[in-house]
C-alpha cells in the first residue's frame with residue numbers, strides 16, 4: 108500500500124487482458140455467421156412445391172435470431188472489468204465510530220421449505236460480521252408468519268452471546284455455526300488422535316488458510332502447514348471455551364478475560380496460552396482442551412434439536428411460550444396468509460441487557476412479519492423488503508442495507524467492509540448505488556448436474572456488465588445505499604458531498620418501555636394498508652409486479668443515474684442452496700426468465716425506455732438477459748425440424764464437399780470451444796460443461812417456453828403473478844441421488860413431459876433415419892446426423908429416467924406413456940404427409 112494513505116483510493120478497477128485477441132476472434136466468428144445468413148438466403152428453395160421450403164425459411168429465421176443473439180452476448184464480453192477493494196485502507200481511515208450503520212435484511216417465507224434452523228444460521232453468520240456491533244442491525248422478515256421461526260430467532264439471540272465472541276477472537280470462518288461445525292466435525296467430536304484433525308480441510312478452508320498464513324507471517328510466525336492451522340484453530344477454539352468453562356467456576360479468571368480491552372489482544376493471549384501444547388506432540392494437553400469446543404458445539408446441537416423438535420411437533424411448547432411475551436402476538440386465528448403485523452426487537456444496541464458474555468454489545472436483532480390478509484396482494488419478496496426498509500428506518504436507519512435470502516449465509520466475515528470500500532470511496536463512491544456479489548452455493552456437486560453454479564455468468568458476463576456501468580441487482584448478496592434504494596435520483600452536487608460517518612441512532616439508551624413504543628410504531632408501518640396511495644413499489648423501494656423484483660429495481664436505480672459495482676471475491680461472500688432436482692431447477696429458471704421478459708415489456712424496458720439513461724452497452728446486456736424466453740422458439744425449432752427432415756431425407760445444411768460447409772463448421776467449433784474454455788476457466792469440469800449444455804437445452808425448451816406462455820396469459824389477464832419459492836431441503840433419498848449426480852425427474856409436470864417427448868422424438872427420428880438410409884446418411888446429411896446424435900447423447904440421462912431406472916427419481920409411468928405416444932405419432936404422421944406440403 109502506498110505511503111500517501113490519504114489519497115489512496117479504497118478500491119481499484121482492472122481491465123481484462125487479452126481483449127484484443129478476443130475481439131479478432133469474435134470478428135472472424137461474425138464473418139462466419141454472415142456467411143451462414145448468406146447461404147440460407149441464396150439457397151432458399153424457390154418453388155413453393157419444393158420440399159422443405161417453409162422448413163428452410165424457418166431455419167433462416169432461427170439462424171438470424173441466433174446470430175443477433177450472439178452479437179448481444181458478445182457485448183457482455185466486450186469490456187470486462189475486475190474490482191479490488193482495500194479494506195485495510197478503510198480500517199485505517201475510518202475508525203469504528205466513523206463507519207456507517209449497516210442494516211441487514213434476511214427474508215424467509217415458509218418454515219417448511221426454509222427450515223428455521225437454516226434461517227438462524229444465516230442470521231448468526233451476518234451478526235458475526237467483522238464490523239463494530241453497535242453499527243450492525245439484523246432484521247428477519249418472516250412471510251411465513253411462523254412462531255417456530257420466531258422461537259428459533261429467540262434461541263439464536265441467546266446463542267449469539269457465545270458465538271460472536273468466539274468467532275471474533277479466533278477469526279473463524281465461516282461464521283454460520285452449522286457450516287463451521289460441519290467443517291470441523293469429523294475430527295473434533297471423535298476421541299481419536301490429533302492426526303484426524305489434519306483431514307478437516309475443504310477447499311474453502313484452504314482459501315481461508317492462505318489468508319491466515321499471510322497474517323501469521325506478518326506476526327512473525329512461520330507459515331503453518333495444512334493441518335497446522337486447522338489444529339491451531341481447534342486449539343484456539345478449545346482454549347477459549349476452556350477459559351469460559353473455568354470462568355464459570357472462578358469469577359476471578361473470568362474477570363481477567365473480560366478485563367482485556369480488545370478482542371484481538373485477548374485472542375493473542377489465549378493463543379499464547381495454547382502454545383505450550385503445540386508441536387511437542389503432547390496429545391494429553393490437546394485432548395484436555397478438546398472438551399470445551401465440544402461445549403460450544405453441544406450448545407449449538409441442543410439448540411438445534413430444540414428447534415427441530417418444535418418444527419416436528421409443529422408448535423412451540425407452552426412452557427417456552429409463557430417465558431417470552433413475543434409469543435402473545437400469535438393467536439389461534441393466526442395463519443400464514445392471515446395475521447396481524449408482528450414485530451419483536453429481540454436485541455437492541457442501546458439496551459443494556461443485549462450484551463455478549465464478554466460484555467460487548469450485540470448487534471440489534473429484530474423479528475418481523477408484516478400483516479397479511481387473504482385478499483390483499485402482498486407482492487412477495489419485494490413487499491417484504493419494503494416493509495423491512497420502513498421498519499429499519501425507525502429502529503436503526505443504517506445508511507447501508509444488505510439483503511440476503513435466508514439460505515445465503517455469509518461465508519466471509521470481511522466482505523461487509525470490502526463492499527463498503529466501493530460505496531464510501533471518496534473519489535468514486537458517490538456515484539455507486541449498490542455492490543452486487545455473486546451467489547455461491549454450498550451444495551453443488553463436482554459436475555454440477557443442474558448447472559446451478561451459473562459459473563460463466565458470474566465469472567465472465569457480470570464483469571462485462573460492470574464495464575458498461577454496473578451489474579444487475581440480483582437479490583441476495585447485494586449491498587445498497589439506503590437512499591438510492593428508496594428512490595433518490597443521482598445528483599452530482601449533492602452526491603459529491605464527502606461521506607460523513609455521522610452516527611445513525613443517537614438515542615441515549617433504551618428501556619423496556621421505549622422498546623415497546625418503538626415496536627408499536629413499527630407495526631403501523633407493517634400494515635397491509637400502509638402502502639395504499641403511496642409511491643412504495645412504484646418509485647420507492649423495490650418495485651412491484653415483476654417476478655424478478657430485484658433486477659427491475661436495479662435497472663430503475665441505474666436509470667436514475669447511478670452506477671453499480673460487481674464484486675467477486677476469491678472466497679465467496681455468500682453461500683446458499685441451489686436446486687437439487689430437475690423440476691425445481693426448471694421452475695426457478697421459469698420465474699427468472701419470465702421476470703426478465705416482463706422487464707422488457709415494462710416501463711423500465713432496457714430496449715427502449717432506458718435509452719439515454721444507461722449506456723448503450725448496458726442496454727444491450729440487459730436485453731440479452733431479458734430476452735432469454737424468446738430463445739425457446741428457435742431452439743425448439745432447431746431441435747425438431749432438422750431431426751424430422753433427417754427422417755424424411757431432406758437436406759437442410761450444406762454438404763461436406765461444399766464451401767458453405769466451412770462457416771457452419773467454423774461457427775459451431777469456435778462457439779463450442781469458446782464456451783468450453785470459459786467454463787473450464789471458471790473452475791468447471793468437462794463433464795460439468797456437458798451437463799451445462801443439457802441444462803441450456805432443457806431451460807430453453809421448457810422453462811422459457813412456459814414462461815413465454817405465462818407472460819402472454821398474464822398480459823391478457825388470465826392469470827396473476829406468483830412466486831414459487833425454491834426448496835432448500837430435500838428428502839434423504841433425493842439428496843442421496845443428487846450427491847451421486849443422478850438426475851431427478853420424479854414428477855409429471857407438463858415441463859417434464861415436454862422434455863421427455865422431445866427426447867424420444869429425437870431418438871425415433873435418428874433411429875428411423877439410420878434404419879432407412881444406413882450409415883450412408885452420414886455422408887449425405889452430415890450436419891443433420893451430427894445434430895441428431897448430439898441431441899440423443901445429451902438426452903441419455905432422460906432415457907434412463909424413462910426406461911431403465913427403478914428408483915423414485917425416475918419418470919412416472921404416465922409420462923412414459925404420454926411422451927411415447929406423442930413422439931411416435933409425430934414421427935409416423937410426418938412421414939405420411941405434412942411438413943413437405945405445408
Ligand SMILES: O=c1ccn([C@@H]2O[C@H](COP(=O)(O)OP(=O)(O)O[C@H]3O[C@H](CO)[C@@H](O)[C@H](O)[C@H]3O)[C@@H](O)[C@H]2O)c(=O)[nH]1
Nearest residue numbers: 214215216250487488491512513581582583654655832833
Ligand atoms: O413471498 C415471498 C417469497 C419469497 N421470499 C423470500 O425471497 C427469497 C428468495 O426466494 P427463493 O425461493 O430462494 O428464490 P431464488 O430464485 O432462489 O432467489 C433469487 O431470485 C429471486 C428473484 O426471483 C430474488 O428475490 C432472490 O434474492 C434471488 O436469490 C427467499 O429468502 C424467500 O424467503 C419472501 O420473503 N416472500
Ligand SMILES: [Mn+2]
Nearest residue numbers: 512514684833
Ligand atoms: Mn434461493
